[in-house]
Amino acid sequence: MFHFKSIMLASAVSVAAAIAGIQGADAQTRVTYKSAASGTAYYQMGVELSEAIRSGTSDAVVLTLEESQGSVQNVLEVSVRQGNYVFTTPPGLVRQSQAGEGPFADRPSERYAEIRGLFPIPAITMHIVVGGDEGVIGLDDLEGKRILIGRGSFGATEAQRYIDLFEMGDRITIANAEIGSGPDALKNGQIDGFVTASSFPTPNVIETAAGMPISLVSFTDEQIEATGAARQTIPAGTYPGIDEDVQTTSLPVIAYTTTDMDDDTAYQITKTFWERRDALAQNTPWWGGIVPEMVGNIAGKIHPGAIRYYDEAGFDIPDELR
Known part of the structure; x- marks a missing residue:
């Protein structure tokens, strides 16, 4: 009898556990x-x-x-x-x-x-990456450089808007979008810099910084306000060689x-x-x-x-x- 009751009790516990599992x-x-x-x-x-x-x-x-x-x-x-x-x-x-x-x-x-x-x-954060060990530079430091902005992406569209807004079209050279990879083109000397937009730290900037010294463009408060875009700070130390905060823009x-x-x-x-x-x-x-x-x-x-x-x-x- 005790054995029968034990079996019934065990069965009841199993059923209860199954029901609890279903409820869970x-x-x-x-x-x-x-x-x-x-x-x-x-x-x-x-x-x-x-x-x-x-x-x-x-x-x-x-x-x-x-x-x-x-x-x-x-x-x-x-x-x-x-x-x-x-x-x-x-x-x-x-x-x-x-x-x-x-x-x-x-x-x-x-x-x-x-x-x-x-x-x-x-956020989708704008990065303007330039070869060199200066670390943090300004927009004016792009003068005379060949910059790859790409084509069709948010980053390319936004970069072109900034070039027009700050009247930089005659001061920089826009590299042929067919060049392809910004990091590879920069390492090979085909360009002096490239634009990329992604959350940070973004892999292609990390990849570039691992193979050569880089600098990032930091905007002034007035420039950020002029763009009408959201402000974004890339903290110092996010990328190798960038030891100061970088002020840039982003798409939330x-x-x-x-x-x-x-x-x-x-x-x-x-x-x-x-x-x-x-x-x-x-x-x-x-x-x-x-x-x-x-x-x-x-x-x-x-x-x-x-x-x-x-x-x-x-x-x-x-x-x-x-």
């Missing part, structure tokens, strides 16, 4: 995270963020990464996505989507009004969701991101550039769940973002 699985919140193509820095950030959220919430929230063809696609998918969808994009594209402008002019959707901000991720990038996400999930994701930010930065330095002031770069409204965390943590959130 049901309690797990799954979130789709869409950022960039596999192999890019922003996809790698997604991998790192996914692990940080998973471990920081003890598996209560799991981010599933999806490849993307870019920020425009990420925003366009808001019109058809349901549920917990998190995506990354520059805030300017959110403004355009909600105004029905730019790439969204022919594809309007009322769903764009439901986009809500969560937190900033590493934000992690967004929609009103489909419930407040508790948005709160949990946002809280975990900020609590894990320092640990993320220890593993990959590009997270170290994220500071609370960057929350102000969010376009549109911040998700109420994220607002709850920001109020608890004492962040200064402008009224227009609430």
Whole structure:
């Protein structure tokens, strides 16, 4: 009899454990995270963020990464996505989507009004890299140099805008975009410098600095204001030989969701991101550039769940973002 009761008790415990496991699985919140193509820095950030959220919430929230063809696609998918969808994009594209402008002019959707901000991720930062051991130089020091700015990318477009803005077209030579790789061309003496835009520290600048001395262009306060772009500081020591802070510009990038996400999930994701930010930065330095002031770069409204965390943590959130 005792043996029979022991078997029944063991069976009951097993069933209870199975039910608890099922309930635990049901309690797990799954979130789709869409950022960039596999192999890019922003996809790698997604991998790192996914692990940080998973471990920081003890598996209560799991981010599933999806490849993307870019920020425009990420925003366009808001019109058809349901549920917990998190995506990354520059805030300017959110403004355009909600105004029905730019790439969204022919594809309007009322769903764009439901986009809500969560937190900033590493910005696309302008780097103007020049051969030489000066370390930090100014725009005027580019005079007479051959600079590769590329073609078609954000960095190339922004570099050309600055060349026109500061009337540098007659003072520098724009290298043929067909040259290809900036680091290789600089090492081979085909050019004197190149422009690249990415989160920092960016691999191609690290690669260049590992093989030769480099300098970076630092903008003055007046020059940054004239560009109308967001200010970005690349801290001293980010790259070999660069022993002073570099003042440059950047294109902010934000992690967004929609009103489909419930407040508790948005709160949990946002809280975990900020609590894990320092640990993320220890593993990959590009997270170290994220500071609370960057929350102000969010376009549109911040998700109420994220607002709850920001109020608890004492962040200064402008009224227009609430």
